[in-house]
Amino acid sequence: MPRKALMIDYEYCTGCHACEVACKQEHDYPVGKGGIHMNEIMTTLPNGRLRIDYIPFPTAYCDLCAVRTKKKGETTACAKHCQAQVISYDTVAELAKIMENKAHAVMFTPK
């Protein structure tokens, strides 16, 4: 089986936390435990303007939604509910192809 991964198009991630709660609901994770954690990064650009980037990071508790993706053939909970539709779940090879054309993207390969 080719390796599966998550790709985040962080040009458009709005930091809305829906992925975090989607993951919690999917796995019934309690407070303090989650499969994905949203991070905020602020950079002052050379022109003086502030750039805000949000990047959700799949933690050690991310199982790539094993039940959902394998048994039901669905996409992951975070990808489905991502409000900005910036999370893609696919094989590393497929995602790498899509990344070619993205302004800003990152791929995570949780296990």
Next chain:
Amino acid sequence: MEKDKRKIVRTTAWSPGCGSHGGCGFKLEIENGKLVKVEGDECHPWNQGRVCAKGLALTQYVHHPDRVRHPLKRVGARGENKWQQITWEEAFDICEKKLKEIREKYGAESVIFAQGTGRDIGGPITYLCYAYGSPNWVQIGLAGHSCYTPRQGAMFVTNGNYTMADCSQFLEKRYEDPQWVRPNVIINWAQNPINGCFDGFYGHWIVDCMKRGSKLIVIDPRVTWLASRAEIHLQNRPGTDGAIALGMLHVIINEGLYDKEFVDKWCNGFDKLKERVQQYPPEKMAAIAWIKTEDLIRAARLYAQSKPSAIHWGVPIDGNPQGTVVAQAIAHLWSITGNIDIPGGNVIAKAAFGVTTYPFTSQEMADLYGEEMVKKLNELRIGCDRYPMIKGFRGWVQPDVLLEQLETGKPYKVHGAWIQTSNPIGGQAADPKRHLAALQDLDFIVVVDTFHNPTSVALADIFLPAAALSEKESFRNWWWPLTNMVKAVDSGDTKSDWEINLEMANRLTTGPIRFKTVKDLIDDRLKPAGITYDELAKRGSWYAPKDGSSVPYYRYETGMLRRDGKPGFDTPSGKVELYATRYEEWGLDPLPYFVEASESPVSTPELWAKYPLIFASGRRVPVFFHAEHRMIPWLREIVPDPVIEINPQTAKDLGIEDGEWVLAENNHGSAKFKALLTPTAHPKIVSVGHGWWIPEAKPETPGLFDNWEHNCNQLVPMGTQSKSGFGGGAYKTSLCRVVKIGAKDSK
């Protein structure tokens, strides 16, 4: 009935539950009669499968141990939090008896019927209010009624209808529909839409458009994520949106960037507007707004020269000193550029099939309840005698006048309150202490809600537990598509707002009983769509019209906007009224103008010297809606404390560190917050979230769930309403100072 072990129910989200202004299609997973999971409905055109954080935590809301699940009668004094469980029959009997007594002694107008923000409550609360015979439908404490209705009123007088940034929401195929064109530019004005679905607009539609190429102009005192992605960000001083709009009109008109053909054919009063805006050159307006002149000019040009372009806006517009005037000036922007009801512009919003959930205009009120009834109500409605626009547009009480009337008993005394899905003392009410004192005088108060909160503990004599969205039958037609809510699980000993209010209305009405069941009532309201409640549920709980007056575009040409079927806009002149004859009729200036807030760096320099920061309340986060959701573990975990955003340099000057508890105080009151140092904050502006009461703190008075510790509205006065009666609540424009109160983790 045989119980399915596991089933999926398709329904619509509209409070209580995820709470917000709603519209998402949900697929609820039910196992052994219990809600176990929420999924988004991929087939639903509104959210296209996604569900936000609040919706995804619905199971924790519905099954929450603190939910009130049986009717309660107060047994101690008000505020002691002592209750006795009673049956619904007992509760209804008490309410019936008390409310009839008050009506006989003092008249129906002496009971007010209060809701919070506009959701599934609007239908049932007005139904009960009018069945009882009271004209007083109100949002208690909403200073200047500064939410939605001011903008709606301004659009009504200018364009004849409500408009929205066109993100294809009125087309079933959405972004795939070939009729739709993406806005080249979207002005995102005074809102951070990614936090939810405010005003019935799914915030991430803006992001959907950005991904399809829309450029942004953001007008916001904070550097939001959207602002950081914008071509132009105007980081303005709160309360100056009117100055920016007038400055932009000046540029667009004087540089000839408006749509001459559209203006000639479809607008009145252009010359008068042109003359008026000469008083508002961009240099002067930019200085008022604390922005650069060249940025204002660039924004005006980019918007006007990028057709189609759209404007999306938010509630802070209403809270401007003259909210209805500011909204009018902004409506002029899309009007004179011909960006109205065109693909990718500001599209006119009309309710699908003409079905009314609750009245959004005076005309809809008359359609539902009859002209005579509306006239009768307007005679005694609080605020109507002072404000012709309050009388002339929709059916709301003017909340600032209500507070005075509660205190003075003039022109008549208020004796009772029916407060449903609203927590004014812990939520929307400005000057909440003054409200609490005034409301304590009432003879009888009913609170209908899902959880106890500062208002219910402080004031309720009877508490009626409301069903959550997954437990009830209702319908929603906030524009498009027509949707309903399906009872996916048993509601136990709770009842839906519609059930409660229909039962009470049938007991209290002086007229004939029209509907025995909620379904009968909904079926009646759905008639224009030619569908019943059950049929709608069978379709998956949504139904989009293929044609008719709610389907865009260019309806001013086809005669779809006016009752008489003639082309034009639904205004007295049939044109876009740049010169507002309805404002004139209401004794208001028919043209836009700028005024300062009553307390501001400019109008009260001595106060500004003492309180050198602008106190902008109402900062939204994606995990709470207003005063709700603080008890939901998955959501509270994300935002555990009430914070105040402070610019790092400002904080440094004050000796304040990140994460430290501080006190914000001013001439009206004070509240505590945790400092969040962030470069997204303007050095002179601090922002705080509202609706912070602490569900795990002590409920009884005086604390009321630590309401007086953290309720930001203690710094916001009442009595600053606009000349129209709509708008002007100083929720974003009060002044304050911020002081250290001590160590990191103590309060």
